[in-house]
Amino acid sequence: MxxxxxxxxxxxxxxxxxxxxxxxxxxxxxxxxxxxxxxxxxxxxxxxxxxxxxxxxxxxxxxxxxxxxxxxxxxxxxxxxxxxxxxxxxxxxxxxxxxxxxxxxFAEEQGYSRLSNLAVGLLETRGFPAMVGASDAMLKAADVHLAAYEMIGDGLCTAIIRGRVSDVAVAVEAGMYEADRIGELHAVMVIPRPLDDMEATLPVASCWIEKRQPLALPIDLKQTQKELVGQKEEVELPDLQRLPLPEEERLPLPEEISREEYRNE
Missing domain, CATH: 3.30.70.1710 (BMC (bacterial microcompartment) domain)
Structure with missing residues (x-):
């Protein structure tokens, strides 16, 4: 046992x-x-x-x-x-x-909706050319963005678009006609205001992911000084010298004038 x-x-x-x-x-x-x-x-x-x-x-x-x-x-x-x-x-x-x-x-994650309050549209075709053509038609039909596409085998490809609910609905309808014209339309779906869990599981192209770029600062002050002056060698600045101050001199005071002299004048 x-x-x-x-x-x-x-x-x-x-x-x-x-x-x-x-x-x-x-x-x-x-x-x-x-x-x-x-x-x-x-x-x-x-x-x-x-x-x-x-x-x-x-x-x-x-x-x-x-x-x-x-x-x-x-x-x-x-x-x-x-x-x-x-x-x-x-x-x-x-x-x-x-x-x-x-x-x-999943218990610790707090879903982050990269495009909250928007809708998700999915259009699935059999064959890659039909998916690309449908994506082009959807982008030109309404104010939507192509977030990514998904391939699940058996020739099935799904274009994923995002935008306002009305725009996504118009775009998906336009994509359906184009997919039928080029190849085979397999399925469509519009998800208004997807929840955070849904957002976290859908594929997103790299262009949707914002990456922080490091801020380049001029840290070599000597090199920067060379470039500003336009010289190859480092410029030595002269040391500041203490200038001598003139000696204090007592200024002559005017002679006092007596009241009697002032009256005589």
Whole structure:
């Protein structure tokens, strides 16, 4: 009999998984899961051939509600593949999952919305040329920005745009026509005002990430002095000498004039 003790199992913790065969469909499913119960979106798993799984975590009751709402949404899209609820998962299971780093940090993370109060639009095509053409049409149709694109296998590519809700809706509609003209349109999705968890899991191009640049200051004062003077050798400034002050001299005072002399005058 093994005397080693197993790690304690959280009594209220659970993992919820919903799988679809489209990236826009899984993003829409995850959005519904977040908004239907108090769960955290851990991330997505993409295993190829277009299969994507959204993983959420929270209390068992909340996870059950979220998974059912997500599965119902995926069925409406016609993209539901499978769903699962793992009650009280052991730590070993969470550590082996590819999203273990997010599972370890999600409790401490505070989601940062890089583009809060905006909408996210996703347009998925089969074939890269159709995705590029649709992206160009969306950018020209409304005031939106192309944040990134995602490839999930089986020839499926998803362009991700961001902007105001009205602009994203107009842009996605224009992209749909262009994708149909060039190739095959597979799925579309518009997410108004995504939650912080959603923002943290979506891919973002490097151009959206602001990097701080170090401030260059002239620290070599001697070299700067050379450049200003225009000479190759260092210029030696003469030492300031104390100038001698003139000796104090007593100024002659005017002679006193008596009152009698003043009257005579």
């Amino acid at each position: 093994n005397s080693s003790k197993r790690p304690p199992i959280p009594s209220e913790s659970a993992l919820g998984l919903v799988c679809t065969q489209s990236f826009p469909a899984i993003v829409g499913t995850a959005d519904m899961m977040l908004k239907s119960a108090a769960v955290r979106l851990v991330g997505y798993e993409k295993i190829g051939s277009g299969y994507c799984t959204a993983v959420v975590r929270g209390r068992i009751a909340d996870v059950r509600i979220a998974v059912e709402a997500g599965a119902e949404t995926a069925e409406q899209f016609g993209q539901l593949v499978s769903k699962s609820i793992i009650s009280r998962p052991l730590p070993n299971l969470e550590m082996v999952l590819p999203i273990s780093d997010r599972l370890a940090q």
